[in-house]
Amino acid sequence: xxxxxxxxxxxxxxxxxxxxxxxxxxxxxxxxxxxxxxxxxxxxxxxxxxxxxxxxxxxxxxxxxxxxxxxxxxxxxxxxxxxxxxxxxxxxxxxxxxxxxxxxxxxxxxxxxxxxxxxxxxxxxxxxxxxxxxxxxxxxxxxxxxxxxxxxxxxxxxxxxxxxxxxxxxxxxxxxxxxxxxx
Amino acid sequence: xxxxxxxxxxxxxxxxxxxxxxxxxxxxxxxxxxxxxxxxxxxxxxxxxxxxxxxxxxxxxxxxxxxxxxxxxxxxxxxxxxxxxxxxxxxxxxxxxxxxxxxxxxxxxxxxxxxxxxxxxxxxxxxxxxxxxxxxxxxxxxxxxxxxxxxxxxxxxxxxxxxxxxxxxxxxxxxxxxxxxxxxxxxxxxxxxxxxxxxxxxxxxxxxxxxxxxxxxxxxxxxxxxxxxxxxxxxxxxxxxxxxxxxxxxxxxxxxxxxxxxxxxxxxxxxxxxxxxxxxxxxxxxxxxxxxxxxxxxxxxxxxxxxxxxxxxxxxxxxxxxxxxxxxxxxxxxxxxxxxxxxxxxxxxxxxxxxxxxxxxxxxxxxxxxxxxxxxxxxxxxxxxxxxxxxxxxxxxxxxxxxxxxxxxxxxxxxxxxxxxxxxxxxxxxxxxxxxxxxxxxxxxxxxxxxxxxxxxxxxxxxxxxxxxxxxxxxxxxxxxxxxxxxxxxxxxxxxxxxx
Numbered sequence: 001x002x003x004x005x006x007x008x009x010x011x012x013x014x015x016x017x018x019x020x021x022x023x024x025x026x027x028x029x030x031x032x033x034x035x036x037x038x039x040x041x042x043x044x045x046x047x048x049x050x051x052x053x054x055x056x057x058x059x060x061x062x063x064x065x066x067x068x069x070x071x072x073x074x075x076x077x078x079x080x081x082x083x084x085x086x087x088x089x090x091x092x093x094x095x096x097x098x099x100x101x102x103x104x105x106x107x108x109x110x111x112x113x114x115x116x117x118x119x120x121x122x123x124x125x126x127x128x129x130x131x132x133x134x135x136x137x138x139x140x141x142x143x144x145x146x147x148x149x150x151x152x153x154x155x156x157x158x159x160x161x162x163x164x165x166x167x168x169x170x171x172x173x174x175x176x177x178x179x180x181x182x183x
Numbered sequence: 184x185x186x187x188x189x190x191x192x193x194x195x196x197x198x199x200x201x202x203x204x205x206x207x208x209x210x211x212x213x214x215x216x217x218x219x220x221x222x223x224x225x226x227x228x229x230x231x232x233x234x235x236x237x238x239x240x241x242x243x244x245x246x247x248x249x250x251x252x253x254x255x256x257x258x259x260x261x262x263x264x265x266x267x268x269x270x271x272x273x274x275x276x277x278x279x280x281x282x283x284x285x286x287x288x289x290x291x292x293x294x295x296x297x298x299x300x301x302x303x304x305x306x307x308x309x310x311x312x313x314x315x316x317x318x319x320x321x322x323x324x325x326x327x328x329x330x331x332x333x334x335x336x337x338x339x340x341x342x343x344x345x346x347x348x349x350x351x352x353x354x355x356x357x358x359x360x361x362x363x364x365x366x367x368x369x370x371x372x373x374x375x376x377x378x379x380x381x382x383x384x385x386x387x388x389x390x391x392x393x394x395x396x397x398x399x400x401x402x403x404x405x406x407x408x409x410x411x412x413x414x415x416x417x418x419x420x421x422x423x424x425x426x427x428x429x430x431x432x433x434x435x436x437x438x439x440x441x442x443x444x445x446x447x448x449x450x451x452x453x454x455x456x457x458x459x460x461x462x463x464x465x466x467x468x469x470x471x472x473x474x475x476x477x478x479x480x481x482x483x484x485x486x487x488x489x490x491x492x493x494x495x496x497x498x499x500x501x502x503x504x505x506x507x508x509x510x511x512x513x514x515x516x517x518x519x520x521x522x523x524x525x526x527x528x529x530x531x532x533x534x535x536x537x538x539x540x541x542x543x544x545x546x547x548x549x550x551x552x553x554x555x556x557x558x559x560x561x562x563x564x565x566x567x568x569x570x571x572x573x574x575x576x577x578x579x580x581x582x583x584x585x586x587x588x589x590x591x592x593x594x595x596x597x598x599x600x601x602x603x604x605x606x607x608x609x610x611x612x613x614x615x616x617x618x619x620x621x622x623x624x625x626x627x628x629x630x631x632x633x634x635x636x637x638x639x640x641x642x643x644x645x646x647x648x649x650x651x652x653x654x655x656x657x658x659x660x661x662x663x664x665x666x667x668x669x670x671x672x673x674x675x676x677x678x679x680x681x682x683x
Binding site: 043066145146 | 233234237350353354356361368370371373375376399406407408573577580582585588592597601634638639
């Protein structure tokens with residue numbers, strides 16, 4: 001019985017290690033493109049700055065007294081006890097560690113930027129052109145970014161998707177979405 | 184007897200066309216999502232929220248639970264057939280499941296898993312039905328100090344159990360709590376961190392964040408990874424029969440996994456994933472033939488798969504009785520119930536007992552539906568896993584965009600989703616766990632309320648919290664866990680035999 005208890009307790013703590021190893025298996029290590037400055041450290045640094053901003057701004061909101069807490073008390077505690085100390089520890093640990101794994105190779109970077117660009121295109125154009133047209137165009141773009149061969153498949157998929165979304169939201173759910181020029 | 188009465192009433196309520204259809208759609212979509220690598224249950228549930236708004240809160244809850252439940256079923260299919268876990272809770276199933284498939288026992292493994300999941304789900308539902316009302320009544324005596332102590336316990340466990348670095352977990356909890364404090368504070372109507380923006384006055388909504396972190400992040404991740412198309416084996420229905428030996432060997436793992444999983448569901452963090460790993464190591468430890476594990480031991484497939492199904496039900500307990508979600512999918516459920524103006528928590532059993540009992544009854548029905556759906560259609564689901572992401576991701580991307588916009592007709596929410604998705608991608612690359620963040624966002628307002636009310640109640644003297652027995656016991660458990668965590672390396676050396 002004791003055995004079972006220990007195994008249970010240990011495996012709670014061990015599980016992520018096994019899990020991670022399993023996922024990591026087979027993934028190829030990519031070469032570093034950002035050798036000078038590790039982006040993770042930079043990110044931790046940004047979090048440090050954020051926590052300082054939170055602390056300063058919440059001081060401005062007013063602390064109140066402990067028996068009558070003001071609006072600034074809670075964010076102040078979050079900044080001081082949670083975000084600031086842990087971001088400092090992680091920042092220092094990040095500087096010390098030598099491993100530097102790049103976020104993506106050149107090819108991946110291009111793809112991810114194009115994906116984000118398509119998302120932004122949808123957001124900006126949707127209120128003007130209406131959701132059906134923009135969804136059609138965006139699906140085409142996503143297909144091409146994800147390297148779907150030819151033109152017939154992307155076009156068919158885009159028409160299908162736009163039609164499906166139109167039927168789903170307009171006919172079934174009666175949600176009024178901007179129709180733009182199709183108005 | 185009152186419980187039985189209410190349950191029958193629940194069955195009567197759930198047997199409406201809408202609820203049955205909701206349950207079926209939820210279970211089907213959940214299974215498909217579980218099969219497909221990419222979109223997980225959390226993102227799917229968030230996406231389905233606008234659809235549930237058209238119907239009552241029961242239908243919404245049933246549909247979302249169906250998705251979560253179904254994804255646990257579906258995840259095993261790809262693990263066994265193609266060695267690719269459809270979602271994290273099925274990673275363990277790959278180890279022995281795929282080995283069984285290699286030996287030509289894939290059909291048997293799938294059938295045993297489906298039956299095991301069904302039994303586990305049923306045990307989970309019975310557990311939920313039994314424990315939830317009792318705990319709900321007990322939770323009625325909770326005041327702000329008790330909630331505060333419980334929240335501290337939850338956050339500490341959460342940061343430790345999700346991700347590989349507790350420090351990152353704490354940081355993420357902090358970020359989540361901070362994000363939830365943006366906007367007008369309901370306690371004193373004071374706008375915080377809005378920097379003069381009208382949009383930020385209402386705060387940052389939870390759903391776009393969840394969609395970003397679990398949906399868009401996944402899409403971006405799949406876009407940059409080169410994907411090798413899996414080959415699915417064809418299965419015939421008659422191959423599904425397990426032999427006597429396999430059935431005999433899987434009976435006790437199923438029941439052990441079910442009970443273990445149910446209690447794992449009570450843990451904050453990725454409870455379904457944790458339950459599978461614990462169940463696997465437990466089965467290996469208890470087995471008379473541990474050397475067979477990793478080479479196609481049926482116990483190593485059935486145990487974890489049962490555990491993850493009952494863990495789903497277990498994790499409903501903190502959500503329904505306290506209104507505190509412990510895992511990302513239950514956080515989405517909480518958001519969904521709030522959209523229907525239902526606040527889960529101790530009062531749910533007094534004010535809306537119908538919702539709870541209809542939900543329980545619908546889950547029984549859903550479980551049967553999943554069993555019927557999964558056994559004959561297993562070949563079909565195996566084929567779905569081979570759909571290329573190039574065809575799937577564009578479709579999912581635009582569904583995310585339109586879906587999140589349709590909830591509040593707000594472009595701002597879509598921006599939040601995309602930014603959250605990009606940040607979530609970075610988080611994932613650097614191994615920052617996302618679940619503590621998301622749960623921090625959901626629990627933020629409740630945490631602040633309980634802190635401020637406790638302070639006012641005790642007139643600023645926090646030491647009075649030690650005079651409250653329930654709060655004190657939560658804090659003692661927290662302390663015990665911290666001590667255990669710190670002394671863990673030492674304990675490990677002393678009690679665990681070194682691995683060969």
